[in-house]
Amino acid sequence: MIEFDELPIKAPLPETASTLLQLDNLKTYYPIRKGLLARTKGYVKAVDGVSLDIREGETLGLVGESGCGKSTIGRTILRLEESTGGAIRYRGENITSYPIAKMRPLRTEMQMIFQDPFSSLNPWMRVKDILKEPMLAHGKATNATAEAEVDRLLDAVGIPRSYKDRFAHEFSGGQRQRIGIARALSLNPKFIVCDEPVSALDVSIQAQVLNLLKELQKELGLTYLFIAHGLGAVKYISTRIAVMYLGKVVEIGTRDEIFRSPKHPYTRVLLNAYPVPNPHLRGREKIVVQGDVPSPANPPSGCRFHTRCPFVQERCRVEEPMLAAEGSGGHAAACHFAL
Numbered sequence: 005m006i007e008f009d010e011l012p013i014k015a016p017l018p019e020t021a022s023t024l025l026q027l028d029n030l031k032t033y034y035p036i037r038k039g040l041l042a043r044t045k046g047y048v049k050a051v052d053g054v055s056l057d058i059r060e061g062e063t064l065g066l067v068g069e070s071g072c073g074k075s076t077i078g079r080t081i082l083r084l085e086e087s088t089g090g091a092i093r094y095r096g097e098n099i100t101s102y103p104i105a106k107m108r109p110l111r112t113e114m115q116m117i118f119q120d121p122f123s124s125l126n127p128w129m130r131v132k133d134i135l136k137e138p139m140l141a142h143g144k145a146t147n148a149t150a151e152a153e154v155d156r157l158l159d160a161v162g163i164p165r166s167y168k169d170r171f172a173h174e175f176s177g178g179q180r181q182r183i184g185i186a187r188a189l190s191l192n193p194k195f196i197v198c199d200e201p202v203s204a205l206d207v208s209i210q211a212q213v214l215n216l217l218k219e220l221q222k223e224l225g226l227t228y229l230f231i232a233h234g235l236g237a238v239k240y241i242s243t244r245i246a247v248m249y250l251g252k253v254v255e256i257g258t259r260d261e262i263f264r265s266p267k268h269p270y271t272r273v274l275l276n277a278y279p280v281p282n283p284h285l286r287g288r289e290k291i292v293v294q295g296d297v298p299s300p301a302n303p304p305s306g307c308r309f310h311t312r313c314p315f316v317q318e319r320c321r322v323e324e325p326m327l328a329a330e331g332s333g334g335h336a337a338a339c340h341f342a343l
């Protein structure tokens with residue numbers, strides 16, 4: 005079994021890489037409806053003011069506990085959810101309110117790989133039909149050319165061409181995820197939201213799928229938003245990492261900055277589960293949080309993490325900390341008393 009920590013570390017991209025995607029104070033709220041008339045009684049603030057940029061050719065890892073809003077960010081970028089506020093810019097263009105027709109060409113450039121390869125593929129469809137479907141729907145291939153495209157895609161993800169007539173249910177989890185990746189690639193995307201693509205797989209298979217994603221990124225110049233609960237896979241694949249808590253990004257930095265010198269207490273909590281390479285940090289006490297994550301329908305005042313933070317001060321209860329960058333490096337933490 006390959007441990008993520010043994011795997012080679014990816015070099016960060018130069019600061020000069022151009023921005024592919026920019027989120028500016030993005031908000032996505034889900035209405036809470038109650039009563040016979042289904043009146044809106046409040047909102048689940050799943051994403052509540054997120055600003056970040058994703059640079060061309062990088063993998064931005066997005067981590068945080070279940071329910072903190074990671075998938076909602078991915079789905080909002082792809083316009084599968086409507087945003088409540090803020091802006092999404094793709095190649096500098098504000099696409100937040102693009103009508104469907106204007107979004108259509110962009111849908112081929114932006115794709116998603118899902119967590120569960122068992123539910124994201126129709127088990128009773130043949131692999132070749134799964135792969136042909138998006139190409140035919142978007143006019144990227146004809147019936148005559150699609151077959152050759154299927155072969156090319158199967159080669160790219162390491163599935164033998166001879167398997168193309170098999171049904172999706174005949175494949176293992178790892179193979180299905182490869183087929184899911186091939187389907188995402190079928191439209192020649194530039195940007196892929198990878199929503200926990202390895203969490204449902206056996207650990208022994210996870211590294212293989214991550215390696216495949218890295219190889220494809222290099223070959224095809226792809227940009228990834230890689231969503232995960234924990235830091236294991238993210239450490240292996242990410243160029244930079246954004247840590248989310250209750251609808252907000254609380255820390256962002258290069259992969260090494262996050263692992264070697266985390267600034268936010270919540271990032272330290274997530275890191276407790278992993279070996280910290282910096283010997284100065286290793287000696288420090290592990291941070292223990294109390295209580296459960298508060299509801300995103302009624303987030304705490306001030307710093308959202310204050311109800312669980314062992315370092316809480318009066319200021320944290322009343323004043324919301326901003327995600328302020330120190331220097332020009334871009335390593336930033338939303339904490340009044342950043343570590």
Ligand SMILES: Nc1ncnc2c1ncn2[C@@H]1O[C@H](COP(=O)(O)OP(=O)(O)OP(=O)(O)O)[C@@H](O)[C@H]1O
Nearest residue numbers: 034048050069070071072073074075076077233300
């Ligand atoms: N369609 C929806 N309608 C109402 N609430 C939703 C909807 N989708 C998500 N939510 C809520 O929004 C919040 C954020 O959910 P989201 O799935 O984005 O979190 P996540 O960090 O991706 O979690 P997980 O890792 O479990 O997928 C959660 O409280 C969730 O219950």
